[in-house]
Amino acid sequence: MSTGALDRADPDPSDPDRPILRVRGLAKHYPTGHGPFRRRGAGAVRAVDGVDLELRRGETLGLVGESGCGKSTLASVLMGTERPSTGTVEVDGQDLFALDRRQLRAVRRRMQMVLQDPYSSLDPRMTIGRIVAEPLVIHPEVLPREQRPGKVAELLRLVGLDPAHADRYPHQLSGGQRQRVGIARALALGPELLLCDEPVSALDVSVQAQVLNLLADLRERLGLACLFIAHDLAVVQYLCDRIAVMYLGRIVETGTREQVYASPHHPYTRALLAAVPVPDPTLRGAQVALLEGDLPSPADPPSGCRFRTRCPQARERCAQEEPALTVRPGTDHPTACHFPLPAQVPPPRDAATGKAP
Numbered sequence: 001m002s003t004g005a006l007d008r009a010d011p012d013p014s015d016p017d018r019p020i021l022r023v024r025g026l027a028k029h030y031p032t033g034h035g036p037f038r039r040r041g042a043g044a045v046r047a048v049d050g051v052d053l054e055l056r057r058g059e060t061l062g063l064v065g066e067s068g069c070g071k072s073t074l075a076s077v078l079m080g081t082e083r084p085s086t087g088t089v090e091v092d093g094q095d096l097f098a099l100d101r102r103q104l105r106a107v108r109r110r111m112q113m114v115l116q117d118p119y120s121s122l123d124p125r126m127t128i129g130r131i132v133a134e135p136l137v138i139h140p141e142v143l144p145r146e147q148r149p150g151k152v153a154e155l156l157r158l159v160g161l162d163p164a165h166a167d168r169y170p171h172q173l174s175g176g177q178r179q180r181v182g183i184a185r186a187l188a189l190g191p192e193l194l195l196c197d198e199p200v201s202a203l204d205v206s207v208q209a210q211v212l213n214l215l216a217d218l219r220e221r222l223g224l225a226c227l228f229i230a231h232d233l234a235v236v237q238y239l240c241d242r243i244a245v246m247y248l249g250r251i252v253e254t255g256t257r258e259q260v261y262a263s264p265h266h267p268y269t270r271a272l273l274a275a276v277p278v279p280d281p282t283l284r285g286a287q288v289a290l291l292e293g294d295l296p297s298p299a300d301p302p303s304g305c306r307f308r309t310r311c312p313q314a315r316e317r318c319a320q321e322e323p324a325l326t327v328r329p330g331t332d333h334p335t336a337c338h339f340p341l342p343a344q345v346p347p348p349r350d351a352a353t354g355k356a357p
């Protein structure tokens with residue numbers, strides 16, 4: 001299916017900067033309709049609709065967008081659990097969907113996932129020790145069986161849990177402790193890449209910072225590359241080197257953390273930033289007003305720019321022409337907007353007027 005292998009040079013193993021993950025033109029469409037009426041072309045939920053991403057070794061990329069914009073769908077394609085409708089995923093230069101079973105198994109060891117809900121993702125009938133050891137059971141080539149208990153203790157310590165917790169069950173732990181178990185399990189095989197799908201969204205606010213600090217610390221110590229998925233920009237603020245903002249199946253803005261926070265170019269990014277809590281409550285009111293209405297259906301996205309139905313500055317061109325993700329005059333990083341906000345606009349002050357530009 002993929003033609004990626006043909007036009008791509010082999011990865012240069014001596015290049016320390018080669019991406020660990022590279023996504024090209026990725027789309028995942030779910031056909032709509034059921035039974036005899038379900039056929040090709042009958043319509044589709046375009047959950048992911050043309051995404052390019054790159055992640056380098058040791059780098060953390062924050063993927064941010066509202067619920068329903070396609071983040072988890074993208075993650076499941078990256079993990080190889082769902083096949084893309086079109087596009088390619090390369091892990092360290094290998095086309096994920098062109099691998100045979102043995103190769104896929106080897107690649108899977110290198111990338112692991114931390115899920116949102118640490119309760120439903122941990123089998124309630126298994127002890128913590130068994131849960132953390134499970135990847136080692138599935139990949140017995142990694143570690144001799146007799147060394148598993150020692151490894152489990154080491155992993156539990158690594159995530160800040162008492163190794164004595166190995167004998168307990170998930171329901172005996174707090175939400176934060178359960179997410180630590182999920183992280184320990186993800187680290188069992190010594191991955192290079194961690195996909196974290198809203199790892200703190202289900203946790204109490206008071207616990208979120210602890211788990212985020214743990215992830216930041218582990219990433220440093222283990223040199224992990226990390227794709228960190230979140231539905232708001234507050235969570236990724238301190239953790240990510242680069243940010244990609246997703247709207248209705250597409251990336252609408254991407255840049256370094258500094259670029260995106262200091263100078264958001266896309267009106268959607270600015271609206272997301274405005275929703276990040278600020279100390280002054282009167283400011284917050286004005287800012288939240290920037291993002292109104294619901295996310296349109298990914299089965300029937302608006303023509304032209306997908307954000308135009310909610311955009312305070314949409315013009316005629318926005319309905320007619322889909323903006324490409326590119327660096328435009330007056331901007332310093334790629335954005336998919338015909339009328340990007342110029343660089344160096346501090347969003348909180350601007351939004352304080354309560355007016356759209």
Ligand code: ADP
Pocket residue numbers: 030045046047065066067068069070071072073074298
């Ligand atoms: P997010 O993680 O950003 O909240 P998702 O990737 O879960 O978004 O979902 C994106 C869109 O795709 C949603 O409209 C969702 O309803 C739809 N979707 C997700 N999985 C499926 C599926 N298996 N079949 C049909 N539609 C799906």
Ligand code: MG
Pocket residue numbers: 071072073197198
């Ligand atoms: Mg999700």
